[in-house]
Amino acid sequence: xxxxxxxxxxxxxxxxxxxxxxxxxxxxxxxxxxxxxxxxxxxxxxxxxxxxxxxxxxxxxxxxxxxxxxxxxxxxxxxxxxxxxxxxxxxxxxxxxxxxxxxxxxxxxxxxxxxx
Amino acid sequence: xxxxxxxxxxxxxxxxxxxxxxxxxxxxxxxxxxxxxxxxxxxxxxxxxxxxxxxxxxxxxxxxxxxxxxxxxxxxxxxxxxxxxxxxxxxxxxxxxxxxxxxxxxxxxxxxxxxxxxxxxxxxxxxxxxxxxxxxxxxxxxxxxxxxxxxxxxxxxxxxxxxxxxxxxxxxxxxxxxxxxxxxxxxxxxxxxxxxxxxxxxxxxxxxxxxxxxxxxxxxxxxxxxxxxxxxxxxxxxx
Ligand SMILES: Nc1ncnc2c1ncn2[C@@H]1O[C@H](COP(=O)(O)OP(=O)(O)OP(=O)(O)O)[C@@H](O)[C@H]1O
Ligand SMILES: [Mg+2]
Numbered sequence: 446x447x448x449x450x451x452x453x454x455x456x457x458x459x460x461x462x463x464x465x466x467x468x469x470x471x472x473x474x475x476x477x478x479x480x481x482x483x484x485x486x487x488x489x490x491x492x493x494x495x496x497x498x499x500x501x502x503x504x505x506x507x508x509x510x511x512x513x514x515x516x517x518x519x520x521x522x523x524x525x526x527x528x529x530x531x532x533x534x535x536x537x538x539x540x541x542x543x544x545x546x547x548x549x550x551x552x553x554x555x556x557x558x559x560x561x
Numbered sequence: 562x563x564x565x566x567x568x569x570x571x572x573x574x575x576x577x578x579x580x581x582x583x584x585x586x587x588x589x590x591x592x593x594x595x596x597x598x599x600x601x602x603x604x605x606x607x608x609x610x611x612x613x614x615x616x617x618x619x620x621x622x623x624x625x626x627x628x629x630x631x632x633x634x635x636x637x638x639x640x641x642x643x644x645x646x647x648x649x650x651x652x653x654x655x656x657x658x659x660x661x662x663x664x665x666x667x668x669x670x671x672x673x674x675x676x677x678x679x680x681x682x683x684x685x686x687x688x689x690x691x692x693x694x695x696x697x698x699x700x701x702x703x704x705x706x707x708x709x710x711x712x713x714x715x716x717x718x719x720x721x722x723x724x725x726x727x728x729x730x731x732x733x734x735x736x737x738x739x740x741x742x743x744x745x746x747x748x749x750x751x752x753x754x755x756x757x758x759x760x761x762x763x764x765x766x767x768x769x770x771x772x773x774x775x776x777x778x779x780x781x782x783x784x785x786x787x788x789x790x791x792x793x794x795x796x797x798x799x800x
Contacts, residue, residue, distance in 0.1 A: 452664060
């Protein structure tokens with residue numbers, strides 16, 4: 446061991462309280478960082494798993510006017526999982542017990558369920 | 562053999578050193594010529610601020626002159642080459658400063674070992690410390706040594722690599738006369754026994770009596786050189 450190494454060791458030993466404190470601060474900081482990263486990762490996995498299980502799309506898009514013959518073209522766009530043509534209309538209802546008008550949204554159902 | 566006839570260890574020519582601080586210029590050296598002969602003991606005397614330390618630092622490769630040359634053993638030192646200067650200092654020069662500059666967390670022996678671990682042909686640290694009369698203080702830390710003992714450790718550290726040149730900048734400046742004499746004794750002994758060319762700065766004119774030659778400094782120049790007819794032993798001095 447050279448004298449310089451000895452100097453290093455002795456001075457570290459003399460400053461052991463500070464060295465320990467600094468080491469603890471660094472260790473707890475690192476632990477906190479790792480915990481935060483793991484939490485983020487877990488949350489992201491949970492989100493992905495939930496979307497997967499419930500077949501929840503990342504994005505829904507509606508086209509205002511899409512006749513039946515466009516359905517194929519739309520379904521062929523890369524990334525599109527399902528394209529459904531439905532009729533969607535709004536209506537205003539008079540309902541007993543409500544003083545304000547009630548808005549209804551009428552959505553047609555496909556004839557049969559689409560398979561994924 | 563006459564000292565005059567011996568080889569020149571170090572030769573400096575027309576050294577000029579100008580410190581620039583903003584627009585102010587300090588002329589620390591105004592053209593200094595020095596020759597140090599092999600094995601010679603030279604004392605530099607002069608008022609504060611006359612440029613003694615500046616000269617010693619340049620001779621030892623710690624500082625660069627603004628102009629002028631330093632020739633060590635017939636080879637001119639390239640003052641602009643940090644590596645050359647580094648090797649010159651490491652292999653040839655030992656320095657002793659007024660304030661010992663020992664490392665507090667290392668013992669006397671380890672302080673000396675710092676140098677012997679990288680020197681080419683060092684003596685063992687214990688031998689160097691024995692030469693300065695500290696053979697029984699090897700494992701003491703600087704804080705456990707008196708000022709004079711610390712300075713002698715610093716001398717041991719400077720001479721353990723058997724330098725060709727020993728440069729001492731006010732080695733006794735911080736010591737009382739009794740301890741100062743011990744330190745001078747150590748320097749003189751190394752000068753005699755190892756034949757180390759030695760230059761020593763002091764403010765104390767009495768100390769000049771131990772030298773072969775005395776250089777008087779004033780205002781950045783050597784104004785007088787005196788050769789002592791005989792060297793006096795430090796123990797004969799009193800101040
Ligand atoms: N780093 C520096 N920057 C600017 N000026 C400096 C520097 N070092 C020294 N000087 C100036 O150079 C001149 C010579 O200084 P030097 O240290 O060589 O004097 P000295 O003879 O050793 O004095 P002393 O006996 O007090 O140690 C002084 O005027 C000093 O102020
Ligand atoms: Mg000085």
